Amino acid sequence: MVVIEASKGAMMAKEKIESKEKKSLGTGKTIIIVISVFTFLPITIMSMLYFISDDFKYIANDYLSVMPGTLGQYFNNYPTREEKETQKIEVAEHLITLEPNSAADKLLIIQNSSMVLYGEIIELMDQMNTQRTEEIHEKLRERSIKDNVLVSTINQFRNDELNQIKQKSSYYENINAHDAATEINTNLLAEIVSYRELASIIEQMNEENAVRILNKLDEEVSENIISNIPNKGKKEMISDMIRKERIRRSQLISKAQIYNLENPDKLVPSLGSNAKYKNDELSLIYRNMDILNGGKILSKVEDEEFLHSLFEQLKKDEMFEKSQTSFTQELISATNIFREYEDRVNEFIDICTKMETQQIVELIGNLYNSVNAPQRHVINDNLSINISDRDLAISIIGRLNPKLVADVLSNMDAVTASEISKSLALP
Numbered sequence: 001m002v003v004i005e006a007s008k009g010a011m012m013a014k015e016k017i018e019s020k021e022k023k024s025l026g027t028g029k030t031i032i033i034v035i036s037v038f039t040f041l042p043i044t045i046m047s048m049l050y051f052i053s054d055d056f057k058y059i060a061n062d063y064l065s066v067m068p069g070t071l072g073q074y075f076n077n078y079p080t081r082e083e084k085e086t087q088k089i090e091v092a093e094h095l096i097t098l099e100p101n102s103a104a105d106k107l108l109i110i111q112n113s114s115m116v117l118y119g120e121i122i123e124l125m126d127q128m129n130t131q132r133t134e135e136i137h138e139k140l141r142e143r144s145i146k147d148n149v150l151v152s153t154i155n156q157f158r159n160d161e162l163n164q165i166k167q168k169s170s171y172y173e174n175i176n177a178h179d180a181a182t183e184i185n186t187n188l189l190a191e192i193v194s195y196r197e198l199a200s201i202i203e204q205m206n207e208e209n210a211v212r213i214l215n216k217l218d219e220e221v222s223e224n225i226i227s228n229i230p231n232k233g234k235k236e237m238i239s240d241m242i243r244k245e246r247i248r249r250s251q252l253i254s255k256a257q258i259y260n261l262e263n264p265d266k267l268v269p270s271l272g273s274n275a276k277y278k279n280d281e282l283s284l285i286y287r288n289m290d291i292l293n294g295g296k297i298l299s300k301v302e303d304e305e306f307l308h309s310l311f312e313q314l315k316k317d318e319m320f321e322k323s324q325t326s327f328t329q330e331l332i333s334a335t336n337i338f339r340e341y342e343d344r345v346n347e348f349i350d351i352c353t354k355m356e357t358q359q360i361v362e363l364i365g366n367l368y369n370s371v372n373a374p375q376r377h378v379i380n381d382n383l384s385i386n387i388s389d390r391d392l393a394i395s396i397i398g399r400l401n402p403k404l405v406a407d408v409l410s411n412m413d414a415v416t417a418s419e420i421s422k423s424l425a426l427p
Contacts (some may be wrong), residue, residue: 088117088120091121092121092124095121095125095136096125096128100135100136100138100139103136104143107122122137131232165197165200165201168201169202170204172184172209172213173205173206177213177215178216178316178319180213181213181216181217182319184213184221185217185218185221188221195225199226199227199228199229199230200229202214202225202229207234207238208241211238211241211242211245214226214238215242222242226238226239249284252281252284256285256288257289259285259293260293264293264296265296265300268297268300268301271286271297272298272303272306273303274306279309280317283314286314286331287317287318287327291327291330291331291379292334292383292385294334294335295333295334295335295338295385296338298310298335299335299338299339299341299342307335311332314327314328326380330379330380330383334385337385337387345392345399348392348396349396349399349400357404358411360400360404364393364397364408365413367389367392367393367396368393368394368419368420369390369416370389372388372389374386374389374391375387375388393420394424397424398424
């Protein structure tokens with residue numbers, strides 16, 4: 001009995017010890033759980049807030065950036081709210097300046113990285129330039145459409161159409177502007193091509209070539225084509241270039257009116273070569289000058305190649321000047337008449353160099369006082385050139401050596417000498 005009771009006592013003692021140990025373990029677990037809840041849970045929550053809330057992130061970075069060492073430097077390198085907004089604006093401004101396809105490529109990268117950032121940048125772009133943003137949006141929309149047979153077919157049609165436009169554009173750029181303008185006018189009248197189609201062709205051209213052709217068209221036709229150019233930037237550039245060209249043309253017309261009042265002999269260096277003006281500029285000047293003055297200038301030009309190219313330019317230009325359909329031929333006629341006259345004057349001067357002074361006096365006197373009727377050269381119904389022997393006499397003596405002129409006039413009768421002096425504007 002004693003042994004049994006002792007055994008029971010030992011078991012009870014053991015159970016008490018185990019009970020105390022369990023209580024001790026339970027208290028430790030409770031403490032660990034409490035510490036975990038009040039330590040790790042806030043850290044977890046703040047970490048989540050850090051990555052989902054920009055406001056919290058900026059505040060946290062501000063506090064953590066003052067920590068010493070590498071950790072503080074790490075958080076100090078993060079951009080502030082103001083810096084990030086500035087970066088967004090810079091990105092938006094840059095995307096606006098890009099070609100729509102290129103801008104769409106870069107926006108897709110941003111979209112795949114962050115839809116929020118993508119939305120913010122799109123909003124900024126829309127505030128800066130709504131039209132440009134819509135163009136870029138359209139490119140994004142096109143790329144979002146899944147490839148299928150119908151879309152591929154449409155794209156092929158568009159590519160074929162674009163290639164045709166580029167080929168036509170290249171064709172017009174490589175032919176004479178007059179020929180290009182003539183073909184455009186013909187096609188418009190026959191309704192073979194529309195203003196919209198012509199605008200697409202012009203858009204593909206180099207700006208200078210486009211202006212060169214548009215200036216050969218009627219102003220109304222030119223304006224209708226320009227208004228249909230899809231690219232706003234190119235439309236404005238071409239319009240500005242045409243405006244400047246029209247100002248230049250106006251200035252050349254004003255110069256032509258001034259040249260009309262000057263001595264033709266003094267204008268040969270400026271208007272008798274391409275030293276100062278190109279042929280298209282000279283064409284405009286001569287078409288706004290008196291035909292007789294133009295003929296006198298060109299009659300003194302010896303460069304036949306220059307004359308041929310200028311007359312060809314005049315012929316092409318007058319096709320677009322319906323009120324002057326015979327101008328070039330009339331100018332050529334005047335030039336030939338004055339050239340023949342110049343040849344006669346030069347022949348007489350050669351003769352005079354071999355004559356005695358008294359012989360020259362008699363020659364000039366006879367020509368000046370001749371009763372022969374002037375030679376009449378008809379240019380058109382309203383214009384003719386009359387050349388008399390008196391004109392010939394004055395031209396001859398005007399080109400002799402000044403000393404010889406003085407000797408001739410001193411040996412001539414006083415009345416004739418006085419009249420010739422006045423004609424030569426001699427004192």
